Amino acid sequence: MLAGQAQKEFTLNEALSLVDALYPQSVVGSQPAPPATPAEGACYRITAPATGAWADHADHVAVLIGGAWHFVAPVQGMAIFDRAADHLLVFRSGWKSAQAPGLPSGGGVTDAEARAAIVALVDALRAVGILATATP
Secondary structure: OOOOOOOHHHHHHHHHHHHHHHOOOEEOEEEOOOOOOOOOOOEEEEOOOOOHHHOOOOOOEEEEEOOEEEEEOOOOOOEEEEOOOOEEEEEOOOEEOEEOOOOOOOOOOOOHHHHHHHHHHHHHHHHOOOEEOOOO
16 A cells, blocks of 8 residues: 555455455356356356456456456466366466376276276365366
């Protein structure tokens, strides 16, 4: 804040609202347009092609503060959890999520214990949202 700044409490309140909204590092969901009835403080990841009030803000995080949308540009390494898709997204020149590898099949020698362990590992990573089942 600047000395003598007019209405500095509004600047501070907006900054604190953004921190409150982004601290959990999660979004309600990922979509190209604002929802019809968003909740105050709700965060969304904007997907392409962004439309309506979100036009020209693809890949940003939109936060509703005081009835107006505020946009946060992603930075390399930023991570958010998409609650609707139930998986983690990381920004690396675009939002990415880890895709589950193909499960073992075929081959000349079958090791049932190794295959079961790999399947269990993939299932565990899906359960905590690290591996996605669909492209973000």
